[in-house]
Amino acid sequence: MKKWIPWIGWTLLAVIVVAVVVNVVVAVSIPTTIMGVTINKKFNFPSNQWVFQPPITDNSTDVVRPAPDDIYSLLVYDVSQHPLRVTSATSEYWTISAFAMNTDNFFNLTSSQAKTNPVEVVFISKGMTYQDPTGKAQVVTVPSDKGILMITMVLPNQAALPGILQAQKQTTAELVK
Amino acid sequence: MIDIKTIYKVLIAAVIALVLGGIIGFFTVNPVANLVTSGSNVTNGPWSTNFAYGSTGANPYVKAWVAENGLMAVSASLSLYLDAYADDNGQPLVANCDYVIKGPALKTGYWNITVYNENGFVIANAQNRYSYSSTDIQFEPDGSFIIYLSKTLKQGNWLPTGNAKTLNVYLRLHDPGPDYSNANALKTAQLPQIIKEGCQ
Structure with a gap:
């Protein structure tokens, strides 16, 4: 032993x-x-296209603990081949947030920080360079070629919902080729 | 010269180490993540948060915890999320009890309070009422607020707890001001109380 x-x-x-x-x-x-x-x-969204989420209800189970006062727009970004230009009309409490594949929240821009309305942001892959011809867009280098963008618009009360939903639909995304 | 018995012993030890170590390592990830995250949480009364949520510099265990419990949490400088699973006396929040959330005027751009069920989803109710915010709540004359958590109708700000079993209350502070901007400030800030009124 x-x-x-x-x-x-x-x-x-x-x-x-x-x-x-x-x-x-x-x-x-x-x-x-x-x-x-x-x-x-x-x-299961196609990449680089906004999906406008309806207002949160008790049937909303995509993510845990969603905020019922927030109207979300989601986009799976893929900038491996081309930069992605995102344009969005802002509202009083509006934020665009970017999440890398390891869930890091690497970029946020709020309506109070935005210099223009609508806001323009161009996301590019590491190693890419991009000169915005309009001079208005903020250029952001992403830490991972794939990830998620989320626009959050706060719904201050139910009466504001139609205006918020209309502003939401003006959000665009296009690959810059 | 190493004899064959020694080689067998080493191989057996290696297999045991890999199998047993692998199983232990895998199944203890969540308990370790819970421990590390709760150990770095900042608490104030029943409320708890972690300034590392969404942070690129967060500990891997905190990131793992956030991925499982609050995917796509934004950084604390943008929005601070405080959660409560218990009342002011430390008793778990359960849906067959009535609670009052009594809050002071919160010093932030915008805030909301949401109640979730044990699965982390909003609670089905006929009123479609899941939260109150700084823009739609009825305030008291002094700027404070009262929210009732109950299965039965209450006058005023009432969040129905429906058919939930246990409750989880979230306080979101958007664009949090200096009173909540770091751990030391948050520990001493005035935050809402959660008081049990009685159980059915």
């Missing part, structure tokens, strides 16, 4: 090392995995 003790000790140590490594690797991979499942299965 005594000669087994060192083996048991070393094996336990190896179990711990493997457990720690697996733990960290899995934790690091969870955000990208969940984003991938969300994009490919839950959303």
Whole structure:
């Protein structure tokens, strides 16, 4: 038995090392995995096209804890081949947010920060350069070629809904070729 | 010269380490993520948040937790999300109890309070009322507010809890002001109370 003790000790140590490594690797991979499942299965949208979400109701189960006062527009971006120009009319509490494949929220712009209305933002891949001919667009380099854009427009009250939905429909996205 | 018995022992040890270590490592990810996230949370009464939500510099375990529990959380400088799963006495929020959320005038551009069921979704009700915000709530004369959480009709600001089992209340502060901009400020800020009134 005594000669087994060192083996048991070393094996336990190896179990711990493997457990720690697996733990960290899995934790690091969870955000990208969940984003991938969300994009490919839950959303299943064509890339680079806005999908205008209807107001949140008790049937809204795409994402957990949606804000009922927010009107969402979602877009799966893919700038691997070309930059993507996004244009959106703003409302009083309006935000565009960009999420990389590892879920990092790498870009936000609010209506109070926007210099123009409508707002223009061009998303480009790392390694690309882009000179906006209009001089109005904000150019943003993305950390991952694929990810999600989300425009949030706060609905201050139900009476504002038609105006908000109309502004939402003016949001556009086009690849710059 | 290594004998064959030693080689067998090493192989067996390696297999045990890989299988057992792999299983333990995999199934402890969520408990570790919960522990790390809750350990870095900032709390104030029943409210809890984490300034690392949505942050590019967040710990991998916090990112994993956020991906599972609040995908597409924006950074705290844009919107701060505070959640409450218990009342002011630390008792879990359950739908067969009535609660009052009593809030001071919140110093932020815009805020809303939403109640979710145990699955993280808004609660079905005939009134289609899922939240109150700074723009549609009835305020008290002094600028404070009262929201009732209950299955039964209440006069004033009432969030029906319908057929939910447990509740989760979210306070969203958009464009949070200096009173909520960092952990130290948030710990001492005046935030809404959640008071149990009674249970059915």
